[in-house]
Amino acid sequence: MRAHLLLLLAAFVPPAVLAQQDGLALMREYRAAHGPRILADFAELLSLPNVASDSVGIRRTARYIRDALRARGIETELLEIPGVPPVVYGEWRVPGATRTLGLYVHYDGQPVDTSRWRHGPWTPTLYTRAMEHGGTPRPLPAAGEAVDPEWRIYARSAGDDKAPIGALLPVLAAFREHGVMPTSNLIFFFEGEEEAGSANLHRYLDKFRDRLDDIDVWLFLDGPVHQSGRPLITLGVRGVTGMEITVYGATRPLHSGHYGNWAPVPGQMLAHLLASMKAEDGTVLVEGFYDSVEPIGPAERDALARMPRYDEQLKRELGLAWTEGGGEALAERLLLPSLTVRGLASGNVGPLARNVIPATATATLGIRLVKGNDPEVMLDLVEAHIRRQGYHIVREDPDHETRLRYPRIVKVVRGRGYPAARTEMDLAIVRQIVAAAERAAGDALVLVPALGGSLPLYLFTDVLGKPAVIVPVANHDNNQHAPNENLRIANLWYAIDLYGALLTMP
């Protein structure tokens, strides 16, 4: 197969240049030749439980990745802070390289509610296409068997964020195998608790800062491509925070007949409180919620204008006849902070519903932040709004005396979070990366000022002070953070091509 590969490559460009430089062409050949092996390796990676709070599973995953990088010739070690998931760190120093790329991935995944998964979250299962479009399970392909790029592999983290690892490993193998050298020094930095809020990332960056100082630009390998299916590069992310709020009725559930019309109903109180926070069109009514938003510049405004108009197709796909914001485009809406009811709970619904007035009602609120929003300040604004609705805020369940003193009591548990980040579009290094990605993606590449999702990017852009470019690869319908997460194989192929191009960009 290798002879065949070299022959093909030789037909298009001078072999000397190719052998050193064209990672894109190399990887297109390589994945065409080794598809079944790449999928088998990826499935093995996906079979490793990787919830950050599962200390046994997360360390096993870290060791597995460390060993896989080592096997491909990368100087690798686990960076450690006691009691938290390690960072998988690696280096490929290239003689003569004048630039250093930092490659960020997170190898942990979101917690799972296994009852809602069709297969076990860590039982990777290949499907002929997406489940919801009639796909059926099939075995992994045998060596030499053709791989259909519309296949999907289902497992936790298939898209978010083991996909980049599943693509980097064959790229490194191919480069070693074919003697191709990257055009930049590479520093690998794989985090192990991003989905748990990256609580210790700042400590890792601080403790091991000397290893990261010569990085010129960070490449963030995470996130889904554009909803149109087109490849994407983005220069920012929203920040994230949130809170859980619980309102209180009587000290115990009450018979809804004997007390209904007299006893306060927590579910009703919560409905009024939530309704007060956000208008029916999606406008957040919390005072000051939009005040600190930092406006975008002309380059970003221009990129927005060139983005595909995909909203109507997306609405059809998602079964939506309306959207928040009075029909404003999704890309525009992501440049504003959001307030989302992530969860509601009070009493029981369905067959377990009983004729009681529950004692409490709880809502979990997710808040996404944009450049300019401080997480703590935003939580303060929401708390001030809650107080203006007549609520007394407590941090623990109220005691009897407190209950008797305040008509409306809410327990607010503030979440941890971090701010948004955005790198300017017209930096030279950004333009070089975009050009390399365009080689892999063609003119389909979509350039986006900021993604809607969150990464702890501010630690790199604002604390370390380096440019950061996000190069997502997962299909947009990968169900990340939800049951039945999956990766479309065509997106794995795109990741392999893209990394081949980026690692050999001029």
Added chain:
Amino acid sequence: MRAHLLLLLAAFVPPAVLAQQDGLALMREYRAAHGPRILADFAELLSLPNVASDSVGIRRTARYIRDALRARGIETELLEIPGVPPVVYGEWRVPGATRTLGLYVHYDGQPVDTSRWRHGPWTPTLYTRAMEHGGTPRPLPAAGEAVDPEWRIYARSAGDDKAPIGALLPVLAAFREHGVMPTSNLIFFFEGEEEAGSANLHRYLDKFRDRLDDIDVWLFLDGPVHQSGRPLITLGVRGVTGMEITVYGATRPLHSGHYGNWAPVPGQMLAHLLASMKAEDGTVLVEGFYDSVEPIGPAERDALARMPRYDEQLKRELGLAWTEGGGEALAERLLLPSLTVRGLASGNVGPLARNVIPATATATLGIRLVKGNDPEVMLDLVEAHIRRQGYHIVREDPDHETRLRYPRIVKVVRGRGYPAARTEMDLAIVRQIVAAAERAAGDALVLVPALGGSLPLYLFTDVLGKPAVIVPVANHDNNQHAPNENLRIANLWYAIDLYGALLTMP
């Protein structure tokens, strides 16, 4: 023990009259003498699982009660309609009696969420006092041991509604043992699916109507006494119905970062919908909700005025600093229909909360009805209100085409229910019953036009056309319909006294 009893009784009234008539005095003596045995028998009754949908458990409970009545000389049989819990039917025909009392009890209990019970719902456990007031478990008393009336026995249906059975059985035993005859014929009619909505009660009353035709008045042995702890007689109940409503976002849970601020949030939509139904002070805003309420008359108005003012004490006990209705008394509020959020569910809260926009949000609404409200009409009014908020109502989960056509979609699952009922206070038979109860209760007796809870009383008052008087016995804080249901022993003693008085009233 019997000799001692007769001696005591003989000291106060002529023996001949006593032996035939004074059930109250008899039962006071009897329960003082046989307390431990009465509790042991009651605990055995409470150990029988009795959820109507558990066809094995409910039939076993029915047979147990049938056998217990037979053992006390009552002509007893199970009335059957195939596939539903039987009615335990019994007769005690008294030679010369010119009046027939119908005794209604239900032997089924509310479904349980066992995870929230301290002990198994059918593992009756005696406590030295209420759990929430520091009570501790203790064994059942041995024969001869003193019984503390402040003890509580914890089990499903301890209050609702096995307590009357636990009191009637010793009354019947004592009457037989001491040769005391009731002053009325007795007809026992114990239903087995009241907590499941009494779906077949009308069929039983229709099929076996000839056995019930000579009943002059129905005594409903169900419900808790007044919140002050004072004994209670009431002449009506609220009806009940309800609905479960589910609102829809996208066809699948969406990443709250990539879609938050654009995709509709079901929890937010539900909050607006619920907030539109009811003002913050508890006034229902559904158009026409109060229009069909039948006003009470002067006797009822007078009884209301004489009711104890207990609201402030109740608020202190329940930890409430405010109530719905702007501070109007509970007794007044129960004469209006109510709309209550019984349950809320969307996504997850707590540790399982994830950064998604859930696909649906569900609320379960309980509706209590008063005299004049038709259950179906009330549900229609709520549906009309929902439509006025811009919602399209479906009965099953919407298909994709429906989702794309209607911006706001709600699935409404209408509950079954029944109307309220009320017997007039100034009937002669009502006055006789009140007088007998006053003998057992003293001047503490509270007379209430209508209870807040629900019983299918309309079938007796409106369909059979007979007066119906409700004589509750359970403590008001018995946690009925909730975890850790219990009966205070003093309330069991009151029930025994009361039934003794009623069965021998002039």
